[in-house]
Amino acid sequence: MPRRPDFARWLDETNDVTQTFLAAGQIPGLVNLAGGLPEPDTWPVAELSEFAARAMSEYPAQALAYTPIDGLPDLRDRIAAQYSTGALRLTRDNVLITTGGMQALDLLGKVLLDPGQLVAAQSPAYLGALDAWKPRAPRYRPLVFEDPGFDPQAGLAGAQFAYAVPNFSNPSGRLVPLEQRRALVAAAQATGVWLVEDDPYGHLYYDGPALPHMLALSASGAAVYDGPVIYTGTFSKQLAPGLRVGWVIAAPKVIKALTTAKQGSDMFTSGLCQHIVIEALDRGLPERILPGILDTYRARRDALCAAMAEHLSDHFAWQVPAGGMFVWAVARDAALDTDALMKTGLAHGVCISPSSVFDPLGRDRRAIRVNFTLNPPEVLAEGVRRLAAATRAQLAKAA
């Protein structure tokens, strides 16, 4: 049989870590600290079930039809209103509904990148963003915000866009301080570079009030927001991931370009799922369930960090994150290769994420990402004990 055409080149560059994660899900008794999964008990199942039936029977034309590419106008209006302030004036023309937060990243790559162009990305970076942009074959300039010499303007200059997760970055859990948010916005304004603010964890503050978004900090009081920030959000953490509803807030011309890209990507987001979200917003459901989510996740963060302090502090250093879903721990000993540790961990019944997958250049093998939202405190403690045993075994092998 003749040889079939090759697949597109970017497919050669995928690593097998995600497959290893997925396979890990099949190991009985494994403690999974690797993913970024929520606690299913936080989902308001009964209410969502009622809203789904109502959306179908009362609004079949919205739930079941071909609906607008850019989203149901009622949902776009609600999101615009939710983010509007005196200085930040948003209309539905500033809002695109996406099929989950991931689609926003895919569409941004399609719209902002030709092959070989430069992305300035907070480093370490969200694996999903790197995945989303692979088909566009960008170059990367890592932005290390915590580096004392970091210069936002030099960091952004010449890029197609900058990418940041200011609230509890995946993977580092880092909160970008207010002053640096302002500096990034100023740099975007000075250089003209688009500033993508990815905010899936913006509601998950466990220790204090939320800092302002860069979107708000970039508002000029214009009648319709036309600034440099492209903000992406999702209902996956506020309601449930299975709805696959997210959104982008940006200047209208960006929304228009993204809408053109969405037309050729999946045409439109399920009206059923969008309408369930509208019903939930109108009844204040996200606000109502948020305190319970915060209590659950705060207790789990504390349990994880306490276990790590007890079992891992000889081998790793970390900061307790003020929110989000992850602890980022850096090995004290440079000889500890965390790609290898992931595999040793699997043999010890625990799965973590190694830092290499969050490095656009694939080089960093010094750190691990540990999730605390999926498992109850006692399981987290057991996972940390297994991880400590794996670390000792790994170091013994390396010595």
Next chain:
Amino acid sequence: MPRRPDFARWLDETNDVTQTFLAAGQIPGLVNLAGGLPEPDTWPVAELSEFAARAMSEYPAQALAYTPIDGLPDLRDRIAAQYSTGALRLTRDNVLITTGGMQALDLLGKVLLDPGQLVAAQSPAYLGALDAWKPRAPRYRPLVFEDPGFDPQAGLAGAQFAYAVPNFSNPSGRLVPLEQRRALVAAAQATGVWLVEDDPYGHLYYDGPALPHMLALSASGAAVYDGPVIYTGTFSKQLAPGLRVGWVIAAPKVIKALTTAKQGSDMFTSGLCQHIVIEALDRGLPERILPGILDTYRARRDALCAAMAEHLSDHFAWQVPAGGMFVWAVARDAALDTDALMKTGLAHGVCISPSSVFDPLGRDRRAIRVNFTLNPPEVLAEGVRRLAAATRAQLAKAA
């Protein structure tokens, strides 16, 4: 303010026809023959509403969670079983669930195309496929199946893939005959070129039994299908578009590559929507509602074609399609520019699709696509009368 980076180059190549269509939707009293919309009365609203509530309350872990990128195993199994025959042996490894049929086309572009590579596409071609592949910047070789000199092997040679809609192609409504299906499969086998069989209208046969899919014709009896055909389907026409559930059937290595692309596109398709489809399949809902859909659409096709025969036969030639959603009519007078006719039509209160948007090279201005599924017979007849008046006005202007 400094100049912002340009958008990706492919965005410069979009035409404004889609925007004209969308704006047309706002004109009161307009008869819309342009889109490819279904009749909402065909949707089984009560049953889907019940299934939605049940999916949420009984299967929250499937409906609301992060679920597998490639789809719920139960749905993949059902689709594999539905298409399997003695010679065509499919397992879930041959099936990917997509977010509507459009996403399959986007993923195929991501996986099969590097910029500048060749697509051999049935011509005229589905506008949505051209939209989906624009970010991959392919070249096109038009395949005119009805051309007596058409040579499948020469048509496919050197392409990354060939694209065909054998059942009632959008826009031409053409049914590819069995012999030509066999010839295309043989050409795919001889050249090694992938053969994409896009089949959104495969259930909409109004006048007789369905012809075999090219997927089935390419089966070799292998234990797991590993042939050259990549088949795409959708529940948008069988159940309702708002569910956004489609699928791909192909060799396992194609499914794997598409799954990698889907991971970075929207992570996974809503489990809620997938589970509604599972419930519908288990209760035989698509088969139960199909006769009613066929009766409605057959009557509308006949009404449209009767009105066209009465009012338009001096100006256009067409064949009555044996299925699908469209009549393709070619102007008898080459001076009739159908881009201009679309605009003249709007002034006369009717909207049709001009052939230029279905030509990858944007050149064909000789034909129109007329939809018959959205409107009842009397509205179709009124639309045709308006279109005839617009045609006369347009020809008078051209003379």
